Structure formats: structure tokens, C-alpha cells
Amino acid sequence: MRFFAWVITLLLGFHVAGWAQQKGVPGKELSRNPAMDMSQPPSPDMFKPLPEMKGVVSWKTLSEVTPVRQKDRFVPQFSKEINALDKKDVKLQGFMMPLDMGEKQKRFLLVAMPPSCAFCLPGGPDQLVEVVAKTPVKYGFDPVVISGKFIVLKDDPMGLDYRLTDAVAQLVSPRFRPE
16 A cells, blocks of 8 residues: 555656646756656657567567456466566566656566556556666656566565566667567
8 A cells, every 4th residue: 555655646746846847946847858748738649559569578468367266366367478478588668667766766667558647557467567677777758678587476465467577778769669
């Protein structure tokens, strides 16, 4: 519960800082990122899924999981494709969702869609990957490609399905890069 309260507080802070920048409040400047330009409406393309990239595990593949009732609770049942990725080095692309305060993040969530609501996670457990980076990664609003050891979580107490360890940011990918 504390985690979700922290995420909401963090995302509200970004929204308030963006509003302060738009209103010209001194000391509240943000980077010149077009995603945070409050003077323009958001592009409809901003909320489209990322295009698939060769050599990068797709979110479509990661969504091949179904909940199965096991006694008094539900547990994830993963497809053969997902189970084949367990403990393998893979590349994933997505958007960073910070878990700590600061410009650089050593542990964060990689999500399929850009966060669009300060009160909501942008997907279910199959659309989130916990990332533990080797070295801190600079937070940004653009999609990133991350490589690392992929772990399928069969019974995670936080309800996550996937984790990427020893992760390294490969590059910041342009939003609509053709294959």
C-alpha cells in the first residue's frame, strides 16, 4: 500500500511542477521535454503502443499469461514462450516509472504505455517489469530499451509477474522508430 501512495505522490509532483512551469513560477523549471509541454494538448500518438523492434521481447508476448485459481487465490500461468525466457538475457522496451526520488533510478518499473494518470498504474501485472539496474539510469519521459536477465515471478508477494536484473539501458529509442 505504501508503494502505491508513493507513486501517486511522485506523479502528482510532476503534474504540479509542470503546472508551475506553465504559470512561470520561479524555481520550478522542468526540462524542455515536449511530453511535459503544458501549453499544447498531448499528441494522440503518445498513447499508442510502442512499435515492435527486432531483438526486443514484445509486450504482446509478455501478455500471454492467464490467472489460474489455486486453492483460495489466483496465480499466473505463463505461456511456453514466456517460460522459455526465464533466466535468459533479453531486451525490453518501455517507459520508466520511478520508484525512488531523484534524477537517476537504480530500481524502477518498466511499463508498456506512458503513464497518463497520476492515480493509475498504466497496466496490469503483465504490463509491468520491475527493473534492477547495474548502474543508475537517468529518468526521462521517452521510451527506453533495457537489457538484462529476465526472471519470471511465479509467486511474487507484490503481485508482479516479471523482473529484469543486472539491467543496463541500451539507448533512448525514438517514439515511432520504423523497424
